[in-house]
Structures are given as C-alpha cells and as structure tokens.
Amino acid sequence: MRVVEVTTYGGPEVLDMVRRPEPVAGERPGRVRVRLHAAGVTITDLRIRAGLYADELSPLKPPFVLGADFAGVLMDPTAGPEGTLPAGARVAGFVPWYTERSGEGTYAEVVQVEPGWFAPIPADIGFTQAASVPLASVTAHQGLERLGLPAGKTLLVTGASGVVGRFAVQFAAAAGLEVTAVAYEGDESELKVLGAKHCVRRGEVADVLAALREIAPDGFDGCFDGALVGEAILPAVTNAGVFVSLADDRTPVPVRDIRVETVLGKPDARLLATILKKVEDRELITRVADVMPLEEVSEAHRRAEEGHRPGRIILMI
Template sequence: MPKAYVFTRYGGPETEALVDQDPPRPGPGQLLIAVRAAGVNPVDWKQRTGYQRPGQQRRELPAVFGNEVAGVVEEIGDGVTGFAAGDEVFGNPVAGGYAEYALLPVTVTAHKPAGISFTDAAALPVAAATAYDGIRQLDLPAGATLVVTGAGGGVGVAAVQIARAEGLHVIGVASAAKKDLVESLGAVHVPSGPDFVAGVRAVAPDGVDAVYDLVGGEVLEAAAELLTDRTGLITAGGKDIVARLGGSPVVRARSAAVLDAVAELVVNGSLKPLVTGTFPLERAAEALRTVEEGHARGKLVIEIGI
C-alpha cells in the first residue's frame, strides 16, 4: 500500500508517523499525481503545531505533511482541462505532499519544463513563489538596495537571486556559516545576530530602500529601524507584528501563472533552486528536523520513486 508521512495530532515531533494510505481520488478541478519529489519548508512543521493561515480550515487528522510537490499526473477530476495522464507537473497540494500520491488543484499547478528535474521543481511552489511574490510586491527600481533577512534559507536564497536578476543591490543577513552561500548568489553578507543592523549600516552607509524579512520576531523589529519609509518593509516571517511596524505581510498570489514565471527563471538561468539535501520518504523525519532546528542551507527535498 502507498506510504505517507503524517502527523496524527497537533504537537511536537512525537506526533509524526510513516503510514499506509490509500491514494486519494481527484474531485472537480483536481489532479491525482504520483509524487516524485516534495519540498520541505518551515510551514510544514508549523502546521503540525496547529498553525493555520487566516481563513484556512483546520486539517483533518491524520494529516499529511508538505506544501509543494512535483510528479506525474495519474488521473484528472471533472472539469479539468489542459492536463492529461502522464503530464509532468508541479504545484501546491490540496492536503499534503510527503506521500506517494497527492492531489493538486489545477489553480496552483503548472507543467514542469523538460529542462527542470522533479527535485528542483518541487523546490519552487512555496519557497521560490513566495520570494517572487515579495519581490514583485516591493517593485523596486534597478539599482535600489534590498536587505533580505534569513537569506540562507529556502525563500531567502530565491529572493536574493530574483532580486539580483532585477538589478537590485542585495544585502543578505544570515549566519556566519552561510556566508559563502549568500555571497555566491551575488549578495553582500552580513552576519545575523544582535548587531546585524550595525553590520548593514556599515556596508550601506547611504541607507537601504527596502527590507524583505523572512525571520520575524526581534529580527523584524530590528530590521524596521533601517527604514525611514516603512512601506518598504515586508515579511513572510512576522505577519503578526508587521502592521504595527508600518510594513506589510507578503501577499501571496498562489497561482499557476506565478509557478510558470518562477519555472521560466530557472530555465533562463536567473534562479537556481539550490537543493542542498535530498531524503527518501522513509527519512522524512530527518529532513523535517533539519528545517525545524534551523540548520538547513538552501532547500531540502524528499525524493519518492526517483
């Protein structure tokens, strides 16, 4: 029987299990895919603790982990056009993707270009799409200076690359261990920690134009001090406090058009998914712990049937 990695109740890692699960059946507007790869993101373990996006319904338990996948279409639901069995696709699953089979809504599913591997495609629907949405939201002119906090994580490395492709000067705040990674993407590295604001000011004495925060909390609070115009402050990590600081949360488009756009950036060489580690489904717990404990560099992906 097909396998899936789930959490059986809300809580910590002790709630996780690899279980047998019948393949779901696609409803109207949905695709059933045989999963080849699933990206690992911080939101995955946060959902296990009970986190929900505003307006999101509470998950039925046991719930499958995962929010981005790539695979091969097995079956299409009623009303689906533009897709057929055998198509290679990637997107955001309806209810989890750390599994041998998953459902995708056609509204957030795109055809995988032949030049992109399943592993790389699975790294795009959450991290790269979030990065893309944020850079589009800021709409900075070429030559502007952008600070990215959490620049060494999955969203961060994508945001730095997309910003550089737009002609922006980028300062990446990340741990000292990720200095080489951040600099390899064309950004100026500033070590994270209590003094990072001073570090940014030292490398940008004329000030910065915007901050793309991916950390939240005290980091977001401190980063806001870098801006006189807080409309240039956006966050994917501190949505609960950003309004008080005068900034905005990243507005996610969650559309197939965005997936097509980020895939094109990969095809033309502007964006490298930077998958730094892969795991079989049987080691999903290890992948999730690496992300949950903040040790991931770039993107981690679970490979299934590859």
C-alpha cells in the same frame, strides 16, 4: 497509499506514516491527481506541526497531512499554462496549504490538486530540484512585487541562505535593486554571485543591526524578511520604507510611516512555468539541502529545525 499524518501537535515525533485510500479520478470536481516523486519540507510545515497556528487553523485539527511543494507525474489530463497537459506529464507546484486548510498536503503518494497550482517540469530538471522551486520562488516573486521598489533602491533580505531568500536576492538584483543579504557564514561569495552587493553574517540581532548601519546609515528602502525576524529587524528600515513579512505572527506593527505587508505565496501556474524555465536555463539557482525518503520525515523535520544546511529538504516518495 502511504501518507504522513500529524497525529497531534508537538515535535517531529508526532509524524506517523499510515495508509489511506488512493483517490480516484473525478473524486473532487475541478481537481486532478498527481503521483508524487518528491515533496519539500518548509518552515511553515514545522510551525504548523508545532501548533503555532492551531488557533488560526481551527476547526482543522490533527490528524492531517502536511506539505506544500510537490513534483510528480500527472495522472489525469488537464489544461496547463500553455496548452493541454496529458496524463504522464511531469509537473511541479504547491498546495496553498495554509489558506486551503483542508489538511490534505503533499507528504503522500498521490495528491488531488487544481490545475492552476502547478506547471510542467522542463526536460533538464529532475523531480528533486523541481520540488525545491514552487512555493519559495513564487513567494519571493510576489513579495518583491508587493514591496514595489523601483530600480536603484536598497533592499535588505534576511534569511538569504534559505530557498526563499535566495530567490528574493536573485529577483531583486534582476530588478535593479541594491541588495544586502543577511546569511550564514560561508554563503557570502555565492550570494554575491547571485546578485547581492553586500553580505552580513547571521547572528545576534544587535550585531546584525550594527553591521547593517555601516552599510546603510539611514536605513534600507525595503526589507524582505525571509528569516521571520519580525519587529527586531525593523530598525534597519528607513522612515517611510516598506517591510514584507512571510508569516502573520511575525509581521511587525508599523512605525515611522513604514508600510508593512504580509505575503503568503499564491499559486500562479504561468509565473511558475516561467520560473522553472529560468531554472533550467540556469538564470535562477535553487538549493537542495538534503534528500531523504518519506519514511524518514521525522528526521527531516529535526534537521530542518536545527538548520544543519540551508536549503530545501526534499522527501523522496
């Protein structure tokens, strides 16, 4: 089967397509095979490829296969969130790559995954759309849970134009929070439809902080840092507020009694099944930036790093 390996740490050019033996049924006890149709490119993929987590991942070293999000067809029957899933069922989910640290990701034609990592894809969702949902939506939902803010409180969401941030805005608004979104110019109207009360244009941190003070002079009750701004955006949080980061190396040191949390999305098949149903019913909206063949994975990484268009870049397999 075809896989894309990180041959050494570096830029997009270190990604190389090679062939590996296709896994057979029962090769890894407790896991089932999925033949992939689509995989997502995440910011974590970019950071791992660049070597930003090399020390944390040790002794795992290149060559390894990146990729968390996936959508495809189940090759082996297994238990699902709501009963048995037969071979041939369409499923979507994500590999907890950073915590699993096996180097076996979804830039591949076939993956071996645990049943708790995926959920069935509803009939009206295609593979491309489904592959943009799992990691982003589950991370956003779990991040909002970790914030623990009751209805009526104020929440700042950075990176609101991105897939994770968009889900965070929608979940927060549904929970009754007053959301302020930091986003790319041109996304303001859409984000307000999704539930943001205020929008601030992404830019230099000093300019963003000045605009945020106009909205919340005393600071926001919480911040969901989807853009990985880190310590620089902490002044926007009120004393004794709460701050959620999505990366260990971008988690600030607590000050002013602010509670600081790091959230790495953990697979939850039942939660994902509920979210996918809401996407099908258009109660939740996801965003796909580009769809590219697996052979163009290096270009996909370049586009993701340059921020051509916010949203998930999907690799078709």
